[in-house]
Amino acid sequence: MRVVEPADWPDAAIAASAVIEAEEIHVGFGASVGEGVRIRARRVVIGQGAKIERETQARALTGEMESFVIGDQSLIGFANQIYVPAFSMGDYTQIHNSGLHSGYKPLTIGHNCWIGQASILNSTECLSIGNNVRIGTGSQIWTHVASGELLEGCTLYGEHAVTLEDDVWLVGGAVVSPGLTVARKSIVMTGAVLTKSTEPNHTYAGIPARDVTDRLNFWKSMSSASKVAMMDGFMAEFLLDHHRYEGRLYWMTPAIAQPQAGDVILTENAPDWELAGRNGASLFDLDSKTYFKQSSELEVAWIKWLVGFRARFIPRNP
Numbered sequence: 001m002r003v004v005e006p007a008d009w010p011d012a013a014i015a016a017s018a019v020i021e022a023e024e025i026h027v028g029f030g031a032s033v034g035e036g037v038r039i040r041a042r043r044v045v046i047g048q049g050a051k052i053e054r055e056t057q058a059r060a061l062t063g064e065m066e067s068f069v070i071g072d073q074s075l076i077g078f079a080n081q082i083y084v085p086a087f088s089m090g091d092y093t094q095i096h097n098s099g100l101h102s103g104y105k106p107l108t109i110g111h112n113c114w115i116g117q118a119s120i121l122n123s124t125e126c127l128s129i130g131n132n133v134r135i136g137t138g139s140q141i142w143t144h145v146a147s148g149e150l151l152e153g154c155t156l157y158g159e160h161a162v163t164l165e166d167d168v169w170l171v172g173g174a175v176v177s178p179g180l181t182v183a184r185k186s187i188v189m190t191g192a193v194l195t196k197s198t199e200p201n202h203t204y205a206g207i208p209a210r211d212v213t214d215r216l217n218f219w220k221s222m223s224s225a226s227k228v229a230m231m232d233g234f235m236a237e238f239l240l241d242h243h244r245y246e247g248r249l250y251w252m253t254p255a256i257a258q259p260q261a262g263d264v265i266l267t268e269n270a271p272d273w274e275l276a277g278r279n280g281a282s283l284f285d286l287d288s289k290t291y292f293k294q295s296s297e298l299e300v301a302w303i304k305w306l307v308g309f310r311a312r313f314i315p316r317n318p
Helices: 224-241 273-279 297-306
Strands: 019-022 024-027 038-040 043-046 057-059 067-070 081-083 086-089 100-102 107-109 120-122 127-129 144-146 157-159 162-164 203-205 249-251 264-267 282-285
Touching: 019 024, 019 043, 120 127, 224 249, 224 297, 264 297, 282 297
Parallel strands: 019 038, 024 043, 038 057, 043 067, 057 081, 067 086, 081 100, 086 107, 100 120, 107 127, 127 162, 249 264, 264 282
Antiparallel strands: 144 157
């Protein structure tokens, strides 16, 4: 392990009191690491424009952390504790302050996730969190239970992996028990305690949580035409506040044979990914909800504007 010096990465802002120990490290352009941050892992990757705020700690509970990887334009808020053997989070994901994320198995988090302050992510067994997941403030996800005395016959003991699939929302203060799969587009209401795996597109509330989709259903069907119309509105609204990008954010048409580098192009389906890559444009496909990542100024501004609640796209290239 070697200690990284701030001067090693002049295109990033690494505080003088931050300590990063690694055998292999990459810090992206515009990344920042705050005062008092301590990271110890064999491999460290801090993406372009990513931010790690003050006093955050990352290491293994025992032995060495193999990898600590955070994606482009991501955030780890101040005073987080990340103690796992391997940690990864995708692009545009935010973990807000004062969380405890620890265990003996890997913790993986996808793209475009939002995790509120004072949350607990336990990975005694593997914890896998998909893309576009929202975890409200003070929520807890557990992969183990152990307290009662086995010698005296306590059966409340176990270690079981947990998976949160894409687009899950734990509204806030929710608890997820070990061994569960929280299915795609499930919503777990404030303060609920989930003790059983969920069904896709269903809503759960209470202690223990019960299916209340018949009373609380927060998803509706969207036709392709309605999605296109909504994206038109998003584009117009974005350009009102970002005049400098006029003419560089548009739908792909047959008349546009040669997009310019740095442009953002939308398509309804069957995009020409090769064309986008060759010309340096960022291509967003509405059908697959994926995009060809170029990390241009406009692409970053567009995604940051969309990702909160309007629309979330997943990169199809590293």
